Amino acid sequence: MFGWGIYDFFAGVYSKKIGPYKTFFWSQLAGLFFVLLLISVFTITLNISVLTVILLPIAALFYTTGYLLFMKGFEIGNISIVAAIMNLWAVFTMLIAFIFMGQRLSTLQTIGVLMIISGATLASLNRNDIKNKSFQLSAGVKETVLGAFFFGVFWNISEVISEQIGWLLSTLFVKIGIILFLLLFSFLIKRGLYLTKTSTKTKIMVVMMGIIEAGAVAIVNFGLTIGDAILITPIASALSVVTITMAIIFLKDNVTKLQGLGIFAAICGIIATGF
Secondary structure, eight states: OHHHHHHHHHHHHHHHHHOHHHHHHHHHHHHHHHHHHHHTTSOOOOOOOHHHHHHHHHHHHHHHHHHHHHHHHHHHSOHHHHHHHHTHHHHHHHHHHHHHSOOOOOHHHHHHHHHHHHHHHHHHOOHHHHHOTTOOTTTTHHHHHHHHHHHHHHHHHHHHHHHHHOHHHHHHHHHHHHHHHHHHHHHHHTOOOOOTTSOHHHHHHHHHHHHHHHHHHHHHHHHHHHSOHHHHHHHHTTHHHHHHHHHHHHSOOOOOHHHHHHHHHHHHHHHHTTO
């Protein structure tokens, strides 16, 4: 939750400087090198089944597609609404885990999960933006909902892969797939990825973002090896609480009473899921 929250905060800042696609690509590449570094520290056993070989490229494609659709939503839609709709990815993950994987929650955990998702959604909404006459509900909404679906399904697939080959190898292979898909996509749309005119500070921050995001993905994958996606993913989805809190602290953004209520509800929900 904290890792993704920090990543999304800086992604929003630096996407405006070098563009969302470049920010995503170079941060993912930095994350890949970080995971390779982790490989040299942790002991791993390479024993890949045919099912895992099939699922790995699918997982990488779903993760890449989900994030690119989120970015498209931010580009053409209202930021507050898009950020709130993004939380649907945890709902998709939970539904699939409930229906197809037989995962269940206790009554208190169910209440906690509902508080997390509702709280994160409220925290993402800005009443002033919603009242803005220039706001159009259709702009970016379809892309974001579709992105939430791809991202949500990814974590169900990632749980299966992580349980098969471990959290670290799962993170590594998916990162490799993401880079390959981004390079292919960049070639097809003829979009340059060079950072020749970018300041050193920006390059360093993008690298740091990639390390933080890769760490977040690795930790969630580790959580999926010892817990269930139906509980793990809604906690991680409360990342918007972290992003908004950072915006309040560093960008001096004002928090509305609705957002404050959302942050409080999400925190209470996270505590409830531990029982």
